[in-house]
Amino acid sequence: MESEKSWCKVCNTNNLARFISFGRMPVANAYVTKDKLTEPEYSYNMEVGFCEKCKMVQLINIVPYDKYIVPDETGKTQYAYFSSTSNSMKDHFAEMAKDIEQRFLDDNSKILETGSNDGIMLQAFNNHEVLGVEPSANVAEVAMSKGVPTIVDFFTETLANKIKIDKGTFRAILSTNVTLNIIDIHSYLRGVCSLLDDRGIFVTEDPYLGNILETLAYDQIYDEHVWYFSLSSLSNLYEMHGLEIFDAEKQEVHGGSMRVFACKKGTYEKTERLNKYLFEEKEKGIDTLEPYLEFANKVEKNKNKLQELISSLKTQGKRIVGYGAASKGTIVQNYCNLNSDLIEYISDSTEFKQGKHMPGSNIPIVTPEVFHKDHAVDYAVLFAWNHSKEIMKKEQDFINRGGRFIVHLPEPQILEPDQLTEEAEILESVKKVFAEEIPPRIVQGEFLEIKKLNTFANDQGYLFETLRADDSIYEGKFGQVLISSIYPGIIKGFHLHKKQIDYTACVKGNLKYVALKPMPDGSFEMQTIILGERNPLLIKCPPGIWHGYMPLTGKEAMVLHIADRPFYTLDPDTERKDPFEFGDLWTPKNG
Structure with missing residues (x-):
């Protein structure tokens, strides 16, 4: 079915194809004061389109600035995010x-x-x-x-x-x-x-x-x-x-x-x-247009799953609150029909928002102190998911007393304590990795091909595909498959293959993978990747690249290697260097 067309505001043509509609939506950060709760809120029809000429994805109905950058009683313009x-x-x-x-x-x-x-x-x-x-x-x-x-x-x-x-x-x-x-x-x-x-x-x-x-x-x-x-x-x-x-x-x-x-x-x-x-x-x-139509279909399914999860918990008599009065939360609450009957309140640290109510859903916004003292809360919906690293570290008391976080992306689910702990450890490791100092002759780069691996989980366990014959990343030649175990504190590498292509996935634990590409002037480009159970990836490493890896979070890692040619002891295709040949690219630096 052909999508309805509108006028593109970039290239000024009638080529904007609508691919998703969220229905009527309030302004995302138009937080409502208690005395205004009975008054009608401004809303608009939130639709998104893709321009088939200039390729820009855009809102079809644009909200004027004065609806979300508004003056207070003194005439000063106000914005809710600091x-x-x-x-x-x-x-x-x-x-x-x-x-x-x-x-x-x-x-x-x-x-x-x-x-x-x-x-x-x-x-x-x-x-x-x-x-x-x-x-x-x-x-x-x-x-x-x-x-x-x-x-x-x-x-x-x-x-x-x-x-x-x-x-x-x-x-x-x-x-x-x-x-x-x-x-x-x-x-x-x-x-x-x-x-x-x-x-x-x-x-x-x-x-x-x-x-x-x-x-x-x-x-x-x-x-x-x-x-x-x-x-x-x-x-x-x-x-x-x-x-x-x-x-x-x-x-x-x-x-x-x-x-x-x-x-x-x-x-x-x-x-x-x-x-x-x-x-x-x-x-x-x-x-x-095709990826956007597929996106719209998946979003609708995600909405239905979140509604089913929240409704099921409420039917069981569970108490549910929200965490983070973010603009993102406004969209989720209104699109998924999550109101104050389902979510009692939302905890947020921004003073400007406290004491107000969420747009559309009218869920009250409270201080973090209210949340911390409320020991009867069973679940907290993590609306501010983009700040999950800080939140997970900050709210260990809630988790330790039996509280659980609910996330809606990429799939609606309840996060169990072991997931939270491991997630926090990995995210902290990632943060340290990206804070590391790089030796002067090495610059950051991106030269490896990476395939994101989809995980399929049920009550029996989980699986993820690694490499398929029809993958674009696969060049069609098979040599051998190896599985290696790496104990905590061990660094494998650096090594380089003159002819061999390596495909690497971490199937248990988590790895820091470091690759160095020699440049003509004697310098190196470096690419650092975190992969493993919580970030399933397949890395394709071409010939001529120095690479190595190290387990993260103090746990053994199991690594799957697929090579496009067999290894022969009498005719090795490998050069090796000390892990610290290029400087310390492994130890997280403080600060």
Whole structure:
């Protein structure tokens, strides 16, 4: 059946095919005060479409800014989210600032951030002139109180021209979780172009459409998020303004984001990993309508499963609350019809939200202290799943007294204590891995092919496929299969095969896998991957790559190896080096 067509706001054609409708939806962060509970709430028909011409995924019905960036009784504009409330985001922005500073800035470089919130990112730039642009007065005032110069306004072409007269041009213009919110995206990009200097870079970081499709993260879709970017659609948009993407890097935040580096055409050479990502998108058909129709079907099934789970627990007399009054939660609650009859209250640490009620569902929002003292709670629905690392570490008392978290992604389920403990350990290991210092002659890269393994679980156990003859990752040659056991504290590697292709999966425990690709100038690209029971992957390692692995979280790991040629003791195809030949790439660093 052909999808209904609407007008695309990017390429200005009637090629926008609707693929999912969530029904009537309130504004995601329009938290309701007690005295307004009986008044009707603003709502809109939340539908999403895919443009078959420019490939942009977008909201069909756009909510005006004044519905979610609203003035208080004094006339000041208010926004409900403060970036600094999350410690993980503080660390993330500090890493991002360091990366940009080292790669692109000199002593005289100036940095501008659009949607700078409470100044958390700009604070991380050392000895550089910075400027924030933030339309919400309440969070902008926090930034200015920290010494971050901030213009309280929307970033537009008109404002950019004023800034240029006053401040000149900038080496870096940054936007994190903001560009996807911009209604007049063309005015915004014209402003960006006018403020970039000759070597200027425009760096964005937004939830990545590929991750939304893969993880079924439908709660990333709400009123503020007008656009849902793939690299393909973003490239088409940038081309309209004389910009081009030259690099991209996947990030873990917000359930999977893409950090995108753009410049005026021809300023920087395109990286190999960008070309790899674009090829992957083409392979997955992300520039066609089919994946989006499949996504819509899976979302409907997910909704039904969550409703069945919550209803079943309530029928058993269980007490259920929510954790995290996030915008994502508004979508899940209203789409899945979860109201205050099913979920008693939601615990949230943001003072601005406390004492109010969730939009649409009217579930009251309370302080964490209320949740911590309420020992009769059986289950907490984890709406703020993108901050799960912090939450799992913070709420061990709830778990120890028999409480259980419920998650809705990727499948609605109750997380048992062993899952939570192992998940927290692995996530902590991942965090330490990405915080490691890299020796000067090694740079981060992405050159390995990876297949995500689907796990199928029932009351008998679970299984996951590893390698199929029709997998695109498989080159069709079989040599042998090996299983190796690695005890805690042991590092296998480094080793390199001259001809052999390795396919590796961790079937028990969890591994840190490190690969190094020799470069012509004597340096190395390094790729680090965490894989195992909680992150099932198959890694394809081509010839000529140094690689090794180490068990995580103090447990034995069982590793499955599939090679495209047999190993012969008298004619080995292997070179070996000490695990620390390239520096200490294994030990997590403190700090």
